[in-house]
Amino acid sequence: GAVVSQHPSRVICKSGTSVKIECRSLDFQATTMFWYRQFPKQSLMLMATSNEGSKATYEQGVEKDKFLINHASLTLSTLTVTSAHPEDSSFYICSASPTGSGNTIYFGEGSWLTVV
Amino acid sequence: RKEVEQDPGPFNVPEGATVAFNCTYSNSASQSFFWYRQDCRKEPKLLMSVYSSGNEDGRFTAQLNRASQYISLLIRDSKLSDSATYLCVVFPGGSYIPTFGRGTSLIVHP
Numbered sequence: 001g002a003v004v005s006q007h008p009s010r011v012i013c014k015s016g017t018s019v020k021i022e023c024r025s026l027d028f029q030a031t032t033m034f035w036y037r038q039f040p041k042q043s044l045m046l047m048a049t050s051n052e053g054s055k056a057t058y059e060q061g062v063e064k065d066k067f068l069i070n071h072a073s074l075t076l077s078t079l080t081v082t083s084a085h086p087e088d089s090s091f092y093i094c095s096a097s098p099t100g101s102g103n104t105i106y107f108g109e110g111s112w113l114t115v116v
Numbered sequence: 117r118k119e120v121e122q123d124p125g126p127f128n129v130p131e132g133a134t135v136a137f138n139c140t141y142s143n144s145a146s147q148s149f150f151w152y153r154q155d156c157r158k159e160p161k162l163l164m165s166v167y168s169s170g171n172e173d174g175r176f177t178a179q180l181n182r183a184s185q186y187i188s189l190l191i192r193d194s195k196l197s198d199s200a201t202y203l204c205v206v207f208p209g210g211s212y213i214p215t216f217g218r219g220t221s222l223i224v225h226p
Contacts, residue, residue: 006159032212034213034214042218043203043216043217043218043219044160044203044216046213046216049213091157093159093160097212103148103150103207103212103214104150104162104165105150105152105160105162105205105214106162107159107160107161108159109158109159110158110159112157
């Protein structure tokens with residue numbers, strides 16, 4: 001079946017540094033990928049829609065200069081958390097849907113970010 | 117009213133019990149509906165799609181009630197391994213961006 005791979009699965013970084021998270025669709029092309037954030041015991045919150053070859057669409061309240069999204073190819077989207085702060089510590093998940101899958105969503109394994 | 121609402125629970129049931137969750141949605145033009153399962157500290161995984169006519173997969177039954185704008189998930193003969201959070205996912209009509217419920221927590225105990 002379709003697989004979406006996310007890397008790294010866990011990362012600890014110092015406050016003020018930047019962290020890049022990769023999301024790859026392994027056996028299908030994805031013109032659109034989604035990035036979510038999930039705090040403990042809370043629902044998935046859509047951060048942005050990543051569009052191949054164009055700018056990402058950010059949800060209200062999400063700082064585009066802080067959460068940089070690049071979708072340079074049909075199989076890879078990256079999320080960079082810039083100048084990370086402890087409050088950015090969260091579970092970040094990407095997702096993608098193969099064309100013709102009837103809106104079936106496949107998630108990456110998620111990335112646990114801890115900012116110390 | 118939130119676009120997609122779920123009772124967060126937790127639903128605490130014994131092994132072998134039957135349990136049902138509902139999920140209400142506000143957009144009457146919504147077209148696609150899914151149930152996902154999310155284990156603690158893991159990514160959500162597709163449990164089943166929800167079809168207009170209802171569908172069953174083993175111990176799991178999903179139904180759609182368009183008139184009342186809700187979907188349901190019924191789990192029969194609960195297993196310990198069914199303990200997880202169950203997320204309702206709705207695609208509003210004409211949109212490719214899914215809306216997630218906050219999830220319903222199920223705890224199955226011996």
